[in-house]
Amino acid sequence: MKGSLNITMGIGAGIINCIAWYALSRSFTYYEVATIDKYRLLITISLLVAGVFLSIFFQRRENNGFLGFKTAFKTGILYTLLLGLALAVFNYVYYKYIAPDAIDFYVSEAKKQVLDAKARPEDLPKFEEAVRSYFSSFKMFMSIVMMGVIISLVAAGILQKRSPAIPFSEN
Numbered sequence: 001m002k003g004s005l006n007i008t009m010g011i012g013a014g015i016i017n018c019i020a021w022y023a024l025s026r027s028f029t030y031y032e033v034a035t036i037d038k039y040r041l042l043i044t045i046s047l048l049v050a051g052v053f054l055s056i057f058f059q060r061r062e063n064n065g066f067l068g069f070k071t072a073f074k075t076g077i078l079y080t081l082l083l084g085l086a087l088a089v090f091n092y093v094y095y096k097y098i099a100p101d102a103i104d105f106y107v108s109e110a111k112k113q114v115l116d117a118k119a120r121p122e123d124l125p126k127f128e129e130a131v132r133s134y135f136s137s138f139k140m141f142m143s144i145v146m147m148g149v150i151i152s153l154v155a156a157g158i159l160q161k162r163s164p165a166i167p168f169s170e171n
Helices: 004-027 033-062 069-098 102-116 121-133 137-159
Strands: none
Touching (some): 004 033, 004 069, 033 069, 033 102, 069 137, 102 121
């Protein structure tokens, strides 16, 4: 299969990120959602940047040192989609089965902070819905894909190398 290395790298990075996320949640407590999410995001971004550049580089090396922009961009997007899919699935599993009450705890703590800041009580349902949507698997997937598109565009622009064209002669 042509993209097997990119598929392996994307799935591997997703698994590494999920293991790191779980290890972070075990080293802290499940209720330190903001701290865990901050470190998880740093790990995700670093794996995304390094993985996109490496997958495009290895694809270029596989093509004898030549790679067009379109192919390089597709390679980066494939890696990004697999990483984002793995994390979205783990996000669902994590908040559904591993730490099901972490979201409720985080929402209640955020409500306390908002009430201390003299917010209007009628705004609390909207606020609670906004905080809960932050933990959505779809939102996580889309944010990773958007970052991946930008990183893939940059990496494809940097790592593209066109093959030399044979000049056309009418003789």
